[in-house]
Amino acid sequence: MEHAILIALLEQITPILEESDLLLKVYIDGDLDSNKTLTNVPIISEIYVDLKHASKNIQKNFVC
Numbered sequence: 001m002e003h004a005i006l007i008a009l010l011e012q013i014t015p016i017l018e019e020s021d022l023l024l025k026v027y028i029d030g031d032l033d034s035n036k037t038l039t040n041v042p043i044i045s046e047i048y049v050d051l052k053h054a055s056k057n058i059q060k061n062f063v064c
Contacts, residue, residue: 003033010041013043018043023044025046026038026048027048028047035049
């Protein structure tokens with residue numbers, strides 16, 4: 001669901017940002033589908049991964 005919302009939002013704002021020559025810097029929570037989608041969008045200049053979120057997921061999966 002979140003991935004579909006992301007795509008719909010990008011479709012709406014891309015023409016406006018392209019017309020204004022604006023680029024986005026985006027922070028994501030480590031979702032690989034979102035990351036793949038964002039790498040192909042010309043209005044995205046940089047993608048940052050929220051490492052705090054990623055480290056929580058690693059800690060959850062790592063049980064001693």
